[in-house]
Amino acid sequence: MMPIIFTVLGLCIGLSFGNSLKSGLKVGVGFIGLSIVTALLTSALGPALDEVVKIYDLQLKVFDMGWPAAAAVAYNTAVGAFIIPVCLGVNLLMLLTKTTRTVNIDLWNYWHFAFIGAVIYFASESLAWGFFGAIICYIITLIIADMTAKKFQGFYKDMDGISIPQPFCGGFVPFAWAINKGLDMIPGIEKLEIDAEGMKKKFGLLGEPLFLGVVVGIGIGCLTCNSGSEIVDKIPYILGLGIKMGAVMELIPRVTVLFIEGLKPISDATRSLIARKFKGADGLNIGMSPALVIGHPTTLVVSLLLIPVTLLLAVILPGNQFLPLASLAGMFYVFPLVLPFTKGNVVKTFIIGLVVIVMGLYMVTNLAGAFTLAAKDVYAATGDAAVSIPAGFQGGSLDFASSPLAWIIYQCTENLKWIGSGLLVIATMGLMIWNRILIVRNQKAMVAKNSDEIQKTE
Secondary structure, eight states, X not given: OHHHHHHHHHHHTTOOHHHHHHHHHHHHHHHHHHHHHHHHHHHHHHHHHHHHHHHTTOOOOEEEOHHHHHHHHHHTSHHHHHHHHHHHHHHHHHHHTTSOOEEEOOGGGGHHHHHHHHHHHHHHTOHHHHHHHHHHHHHHHHHHHHHHHHHHHHHSTXXXXXXXXXXXXXXXXXXXXXXHHHHHTSTTGGGGOOOHHHHHHHHGGGGOHHHHHHHHHHHHHHHTOSSHHHHHHTHHHHHHHHHHHHHHHHHHHHHHHHHHHHHHHHHHHHHHHHHHHSTTOTTOEEEOOGGGTTTOHHHXXXXXXXXXXXXXXXXXXXXXXXXXXXXXXXXXGGSTTTHHHHTTOHHHHHHHHHHHHHHHHHHHHHHHHHHHHHHHHXXXXXXXXXXXXXXXXXXXXXXXXXXXXXXXXXXXIIISHHHHHHHHHHHHHHHXXXXXXXXXXXXXXXXXXXXXXXXXXX
């Protein structure tokens, strides 16, 4: 559907049919390419990690369904069926009231809003509460996208006029800001200012994401062996796993180029159309998928290093019942809005990632019961094997179920009921008012600047 959606969108905003179709096809190919690469990651790691689970007898009761299953559950519910038109309506209302400057055309990732809505819906048995949670999440996400837009555009190249309104990424922004500030206060931390390019210069081949992928893959392959002699017997398999992990690290940046080539014309044309049709629309940002930037070297390096660390934490953390396997590919999406705060620093980004992953494991465990209710209902209605849960297990996914934003909204609506919901409304209204004040102030500054430039020209 994505090529069709973006082709039609391109035509609606004034692109020629040829350019619209080209953009739509590149977006579609980008999604296919990313799916192939992440499937390579999960198909290579999945059997290896299953073997590690058996060897070390890991008994964790929350089954990792992965993000495709989470998205299927989200869209195949009563909330998911109407989430796109409802959220587009909310976005339009916020634009008219100047409480956001983001036009969110990242339609695919609307499943995140449907996800939290579906979980609340099945836990509370109320469709109204489900939509309430989804809409609150959507509003907060748009405000976070506005507040991070300038930093995002300043850090990543060729991203002018683009923001990231994806709640999984946005949920980690407060932690990125707070932890980064805390790290800056530690004496000597400046000596650890190493970004991905700095790693390449300092460590040469050892600092390359490609090489690190091979090393981590070989290390995981060795863990599937019971003895040293078995390692020798499995050398072809171990080396093959290393090459596959290296391929993932090398191919993801190349695939994301297709997203940029497909989405950039849509973004530019949308901004141009809005600027022509709507007075005072200067400064609007187009909400895009974080897939545009997950190929950044720091994201690749830190995500890769966190894979074995996350597995270890899942086993040793008391009270955790979730072992991430299928959704490890979602690790890349933790960092698109973290890097602008750490300026790509590998050490700081790793520390932030470590903190949010620890929290995320507990959040997935906590939400597993409600997620299982939703998954079982969808499976009963559709028979989709992708959302089936093995007997004796609950279901979970690292993607969005581990987001602080999803967890807080669920706890407020389900456990605190009216009091929690009231607090959510107050906080959301406060953020909207604050965001409107900033937007109006920036518009006045922009008008004054343009007026000064006109006077100088005259």
